[in-house]
Amino acid sequence: QGKFTLLADSRTDGSFLVHHFLSFYLRAGCKVCFVALLQSFSHYNSVAQKLGVSLTAAKERGQLVFLEGLKSCLDLWFGEEEEEQSGQPSPLQFLRESASSLKALFDFVQTSLTAPGSGSWKGSVLLVDDLSVLLSLGATPVAVLDFIHYCRVLVCSQLKGNIVVLVHSHEDSEDEENELLVNSLCHHSDLILWVEGLATGFCKDVHGQIKIIRRVSLELTGKQDELQIYQYKIQDKNVTFFARGLSAAVL
Amino acid sequence: VFTEEDKYGLYSNLLFKYFLAEGVVCGHDLFVASAKEHPDNILKELPAPLLDDAHRSELGEEATAAKSEDFQDAMKIAWRYQNLPKMGANPPTSTKFGHYYDVSKTMSPDLFKSIKWHGFYLPEELPLQPKKKVCNMNNAYARLLQSIQRIIYQEGFDGCDPQKKQKNILRIGLQSLGSMLWGDDICSSETPEDSHSFTKFLYVLRGLLRKSLSACIITVPAHLIQNKAIMERVTNLSDVVVGLESFIGSEKETNPLYKDYHGLVHVHQIPRLNSLICDVSDTKDLAFRLKRKLFTIERLHLPPDLSDTVSRTSKQDLADSAKLLSSGCGAMAMGKNHLDF
Numbered sequence: 001q002g003k004f005t006l007l008a009d010s011r012t013d014g015s016f017l018v019h020h021f022l023s024f025y026l027r028a029g030c031k032v033c034f035v036a037l038l039q040s041f042s043h044y045n046s047v048a049q050k051l052g053v054s055l056t057a058a059k060e061r062g063q064l065v066f067l068e069g070l071k072s073c074l075d076l077w078f079g080e081e082e083e084e085q086s087g088q089p090s091p092l093q094f095l096r097e098s099a100s101s102l103k104a105l106f107d108f109v110q111t112s113l114t115a116p117g118s119g120s121w122k123g124s125v126l127l128v129d130d131l132s133v134l135l136s137l138g139a140t141p142v143a144v145l146d147f148i149h150y151c152r153v154l155v156c157s158q159l160k161g162n163i164v165v166l167v168h169s170h171e172d173s174e175d176e177e178n179e180l181l182v183n184s185l186c187h188h189s190d191l192i193l194w195v196e197g198l199a200t201g202f203c204k205d206v207h208g209q210i211k212i213i214r215r216v217s218l219e220l221t222g223k224q225d226e227l228q229i230y231q232y233k234i235q236d237k238n239v240t241f242f243a244r245g246l247s248a249a250v251l
Numbered sequence: 252v253f254t255e256e257d258k259y260g261l262y263s264n265l266l267f268k269y270f271l272a273e274g275v276v277c278g279h280d281l282f283v284a285s286a287k288e289h290p291d292n293i294l295k296e297l298p299a300p301l302l303d304d305a306h307r308s309e310l311g312e313e314a315t316a317a318k319s320e321d322f323q324d325a326m327k328i329a330w331r332y333q334n335l336p337k338m339g340a341n342p343p344t345s346t347k348f349g350h351y352y353d354v355s356k357t358m359s360p361d362l363f364k365s366i367k368w369h370g371f372y373l374p375e376e377l378p379l380q381p382k383k384k385v386c387n388m389n390n391a392y393a394r395l396l397q398s399i400q401r402i403i404y405q406e407g408f409d410g411c412d413p414q415k416k417q418k419n420i421l422r423i424g425l426q427s428l429g430s431m432l433w434g435d436d437i438c439s440s441e442t443p444e445d446s447h448s449f450t451k452f453l454y455v456l457r458g459l460l461r462k463s464l465s466a467c468i469i470t471v472p473a474h475l476i477q478n479k480a481i482m483e484r485v486t487n488l489s490d491v492v493v494g495l496e497s498f499i500g501s502e503k504e505t506n507p508l509y510k511d512y513h514g515l516v517h518v519h520q521i522p523r524l525n526s527l528i529c530d531v532s533d534t535k536d537l538a539f540r541l542k543r544k545l546f547t548i549e550r551l552h553l554p555p556d557l558s559d560t561v562s563r564t565s566k567q568d569l570a571d572s573a574k575l576l577s578s579g580c581g582a583m584a585m586g587k588n589h590l591d592f
Contacts, residue, residue: 040461075457078397078400136454136487168483228513
């Protein structure tokens, strides 16, 4: 409980982890607030159905609060007249104002996870896919970090829930703002899952490798961080993990 | 879909026209936007489709063992098509999407009559009224977005009008975005004034495309963009990213390994929509060439290594450039393996 997990991908697509965590927490009976900035609801729904979870049903019973970034952005952009009438600011309000503060987004997260009736679920989870997009939309890294900090206080400390965040990063990246963001988040995470392609190149049977770093050093017991490396292959409904060099194609 | 233009814009223009031509032949509606060429002119230059079977079998005979269908186009409706000739040993009787085009001829105007097309030519568009200037975006982009949204709404591509009997797809082609002609200075300076305009535009466009029955191709002069961070962000925001590197004017033109081709195709990203995985093709080395009538994309073949004097350095260059491909690819098509374990 109260853990911050960082998912990072390097030149490959780590979104399969997002789908995994989403279905995992929904099956575990937690209340999930999913800030989906990059894809539409139907995409997540289709994948989740293959993994055995129905997102529409979860939404209906109040277990899942889904913020579809693309849709909110469109409403904000093209539906200005209605905005003033409804009185409730859009979570992506920062797009409009030059003062880039993600407070509206945080308010959205807060209202969704502390809504009446949330106590009946087994825990709270905030899932974000993906944070790097916020930078593309004009938020400064400091604003994004502030947002994450507020979320941590709310979700991890107050509600004893978990946060899972996806970012993109790679070594030769020239995107300094992004690197700043990722480095900072790495330092604060309890668990880092780093997904990257194989160093030797493209392979049909092994799609990539995943580094699992448990930040035991944060617990101040004098232990080092634990690092484990596995390789994986993504299939239609499943992802198989195996030790390095031991893919099914080789054995 | 996102195409990085090659240096002289020749080949990316060709792909752009192919996309639009395919739309005409399939009966889709078109939306063409450009800042440098009037859409009328662009449409006049679309390649003519080859509709007779005789020609197709001729293509089949010319075949070398190469693979096509590396163009994946998947937005709201995930469908794949290949608009480039399939050069396989067996005749193209299996799942064949798309049509072949003859580059040397232009499409006849009667084919246009059945479809509706909308053009957006920046110099002719009125600037946006001040009250609509929202979200700190470049005026030209904002105008373009408004235009696209208006068409989508009016023509019912977003499904909001249930009475509309026939659903159609809107193909959007945006040429040379990010260049100076659109009023964006990301090509001219490393710290542009408004570095987020382009990415914001892409995000909103993505939202529009996801919400409606449309597909979009964008060509961008990537080599001109100074700030690489923007290119990375743009890549993350797109579904498919294809880079075209032509050999014109570069040292690779005279490299004997590349003598059959006009350029390389770098597939940087393929879409993963509605499923965990995407279709991962066997090889990622692709090269293109423009023959008199056809534009083909095929696997990169090394010519047979007949002479002893083919120097080590040229092979090394090839391996180096291959490493730049997405997640690296060291294996060449003919089994020349430069990997050292």
